[in-house]
Amino acid sequence: MATAQDYPWHSVIGTRWMDCDAYGHVNNVVYYSWMDTAVTQMLYARGVLGAQSASIGLCVASGCDFHAPVEFPGDVTVGVAIERLGTSSIRYRVAIFAGADTPAANGHFTHVYVDRQTRKPNPIGDQTRATLSDLVSMSV
Amino acid sequence: MATAQDYPWHSVIGTRWMDCDAYGHVNNVVYYSWMDTAVTQMLYARGVLGAQSASIGLCVASGCDFHAPVEFPGDVTVGVAIERLGTSSIRYRVAIFAGADTPAANGHFTHVYVDRQTRKPNPIGDQTRATLSDLVSMSV
Amino acid sequence: MATAQDYPWHSVIGTRWMDCDAYGHVNNVVYYSWMDTAVTQMLYARGVLGAQSASIGLCVASGCDFHAPVEFPGDVTVGVAIERLGTSSIRYRVAIFAGADTPAANGHFTHVYVDRQTRKPNPIGDQTRATLSDLVSMSV
Amino acid sequence: MATAQDYPWHSVIGTRWMDCDAYGHVNNVVYYSWMDTAVTQMLYARGVLGAQSASIGLCVASGCDFHAPVEFPGDVTVGVAIERLGTSSIRYRVAIFAGADTPAANGHFTHVYVDRQTRKPNPIGDQTRATLSDLVSMSV
Numbered sequence: 001m002a003t004a005q006d007y008p009w010h011s012v013i014g015t016r017w018m019d020c021d022a023y024g025h026v027n028n029v030v031y032y033s034w035m036d037t038a039v040t041q042m043l044y045a046r047g048v049l050g051a052q053s054a055s056i057g058l059c060v061a062s063g064c065d066f067h068a069p070v071e072f073p074g075d076v077t078v079g080v081a082i083e084r085l086g087t088s089s090i091r092y093r094v095a096i097f098a099g100a101d102t103p104a105a106n107g108h109f110t111h112v113y114v115d116r117q118t119r120k121p122n123p124i125g126d127q128t129r130a131t132l133s134d135l136v137s138m139s140v
Numbered sequence: 141m142a143t144a145q146d147y148p149w150h151s152v153i154g155t156r157w158m159d160c161d162a163y164g165h166v167n168n169v170v171y172y173s174w175m176d177t178a179v180t181q182m183l184y185a186r187g188v189l190g191a192q193s194a195s196i197g198l199c200v201a202s203g204c205d206f207h208a209p210v211e212f213p214g215d216v217t218v219g220v221a222i223e224r225l226g227t228s229s230i231r232y233r234v235a236i237f238a239g240a241d242t243p244a245a246n247g248h249f250t251h252v253y254v255d256r257q258t259r260k261p262n263p264i265g266d267q268t269r270a271t272l273s274d275l276v277s278m279s280v
Numbered sequence: 281m282a283t284a285q286d287y288p289w290h291s292v293i294g295t296r297w298m299d300c301d302a303y304g305h306v307n308n309v310v311y312y313s314w315m316d317t318a319v320t321q322m323l324y325a326r327g328v329l330g331a332q333s334a335s336i337g338l339c340v341a342s343g344c345d346f347h348a349p350v351e352f353p354g355d356v357t358v359g360v361a362i363e364r365l366g367t368s369s370i371r372y373r374v375a376i377f378a379g380a381d382t383p384a385a386n387g388h389f390t391h392v393y394v395d396r397q398t399r400k401p402n403p404i405g406d407q408t409r410a411t412l413s414d415l416v417s418m419s420v
Numbered sequence: 421m422a423t424a425q426d427y428p429w430h431s432v433i434g435t436r437w438m439d440c441d442a443y444g445h446v447n448n449v450v451y452y453s454w455m456d457t458a459v460t461q462m463l464y465a466r467g468v469l470g471a472q473s474a475s476i477g478l479c480v481a482s483g484c485d486f487h488a489p490v491e492f493p494g495d496v497t498v499g500v501a502i503e504r505l506g507t508s509s510i511r512y513r514v515a516i517f518a519g520a521d522t523p524a525a526n527g528h529f530t531h532v533y534v535d536r537q538t539r540k541p542n543p544i545g546d547q548t549r550a551t552l553s554d555l556v557s558m559s560v
Contacts, residue, residue: 014433017460018167018453022160022212022331024471028339029158029312033438036309040437044493051302051444051491059308063343069399071471072162073464153294157320158313162471164331168479169452173298176449180297184353191304191351191442199448203483209539211331213324259489298447302440302492309438352442 002140004097007079009135011038015072025069032062035094035109038078046131055122057111060089064107070098079103081137085129088113088121093140142280144237147219149275151178155212165209172202175234175249178218186271195262197251200229204247210238219243221277225269228253228261233280282420284377287359289415291318295352305349312342315374315389318358326411335402337391340369344387350378359383361417365409368393368401373420422560424517427499429555431458435492445489452482455514455529458498466551475542477531480509484527490518499523501557505549508533508541513560 004010013034021027036059043049049057070076077097084091091110095103113122144150153174161167176199183189189197210216217237224231231250235243253262284290293314301307316339323329329337350356357377364371371390375383393402424430433454441447456479463469469477490496497517504511511530515523533542 012434013436014457016433016453016457018161018169018456020162021158022162022164023336023338024162027158027316028342029309029316032309032312033436036307036438037434037436041493056303058303058349059346061343061345062308063341065341066339073461153296154292154317156293156313156317158316163476163478167456168482169449169456172449172452173296176298176447177294177296181353196443198443198489199486201483201485202448203481205481206479209478213321298441298449300442301438302442302444304442307438 001102002095003101004077004079004095006137006140007081007095008137009042009080011041011078011080012075013037013078014075015070017072020072025071028066031064031066031096031105031107034076034078034096035062035107038080038094039092039109039111042080048128048131054116055113056116057113059109060112061110062108064105066105067102068098068100068104070096070104074098076104079140080135081140082132082135083108085124085132085136088123090124095140141242142235143241144217144219144235146280147221147235148277149182149220151181151218151220152215153177153218154215155210157212160212165211168206171204171206171236171245171247174216174218174236175202175247178220178234179232179249179251182220188268188271194256195253196256197253199249200252201250202248204245206245207242208238208240208244210236210244214238216244219280220275221280222272222275223248225264225272225276228263230264235280281382282375283381284357284359284375286420287361287375288417289322289360291321291358291360292355293317293358294355295350297352300352305351308346311344311346311376311385311387314356314358314376315342315387318360318374319372319389319391322360328408328411334396335393336396337393339389340392341390342388344385346385347382348378348380348384350376350384354378356384359420360415361420362412362415363388365404365412365416368403370404375420421522422515423521424497424499424515426557426560427501427515428557429462429500431461431498431500432495433457433498434495435490437492440492445491448486451484451486451516451525451527454496454498454516455482455527458500458514459512459529459531462500468548468551474536475533476536477533479529480532481530482528484525486525487522488518488520488524490516490524494518496524499560500555501560502552502555503528505544505552505556508543510544515560
């Protein structure tokens, strides 16, 4: 199984006290906020998204398999790789690491790029493709 | 102590499973989302705010005293009254009721109205004052 | 495509102001909290889960396809059906309806039943199977 | 006005994409989760709270004044000081710093210590008082 090093992008995200539910571990929903945050952090860092960018990425599909609980306090490392860089969408593979070599969860997340105003799909331009090309990975 | 009937506006809001923290009751932070939602629901219902309104309300102060735990599942009733309808701000008194006559929490919440684009304060117009006047209450 | 009436269980859940993200619609993560809440509300209502139940349900997998944005204010109706009632797990089909006949999102959600203390899998008993049997549906 | 250096405890907390609301900045409610998290991180780090601690801290009061918006992405630094270390409660002063010398928000947060099982107030013991004494500050 892929380890954190196999993912070309990493975001370190801290757990919050309210992330835990009544079972004393981080609620399943919160893992999706980590995926959403890690992907968006990467897109901001690469200049693909920003507060004024003409295109925005809307999540059209996601999913997660949960392998192990995560507890407060502490950070998780979110590994991100691009599985498919399509015409106007990008599908990511994401893994959540919480101290162990193997992930606490594996997920996928797909953005469709749309015009910020009209919300109609916008093809992903060549500059963005070049900017993200190093994140495309077949190995995770 | 004021009961729900003493508040001129009520919003009924359902608890969510993830609202609970590791202590098995709704986390303190979530009460503020109920206040924020009840006030904003009222402002949408009265036509003061909307997706395209020229002014928006930004929270500049809030606070809460927590009297009793709230548990999942079930709804809370959020009572809202206007304590002060100022030149460009409105201060609300808010109470959270969770099945008992006395509130599980009492809070306050202040919005400043600003221009959606410039974020500069916008005086509250006469029409909005008239629209909200029945919510001003000295008794809670 | 299945409509709300095709799902044997419904939960009505209100949107909260903070559910919206910077794109002005409910963030993708929040849809998972609606699924999680609707399934858990049903399990509480049927007496399968409770604050003191010996078994608890842990989410081991979920996923969602997003078809249309959901906006504040207003409620969503979450339709729930059991796709597979296994030895110690239950897989649900879930749909989010937000005013239209067709769902704004379709998802799945799988709980594994474990002992509350040891967190080891607990087979689902005959009483629980009987209690949930009317929710098993092949049509959604 | 106090700067971050005036607070004896700091937690660095990352913003999440879903923290932003439809106005494009972090929603007011989220600031409370930062306070709640920073105080609880400190209590875990000092060994006052833990997954099995006999006493737990329940929030009985909090409040916040919001001075400036916070935006995604980026971290905030949460400064924490003890304002009053009472018999069974602790009142904290909290400030949120987001890049500027002056805080984006100032708040307070009060925990009452109770027995984890009975939820009856538990006096704070001498060891805990000693452990936290360096965080008591009159200067913020």
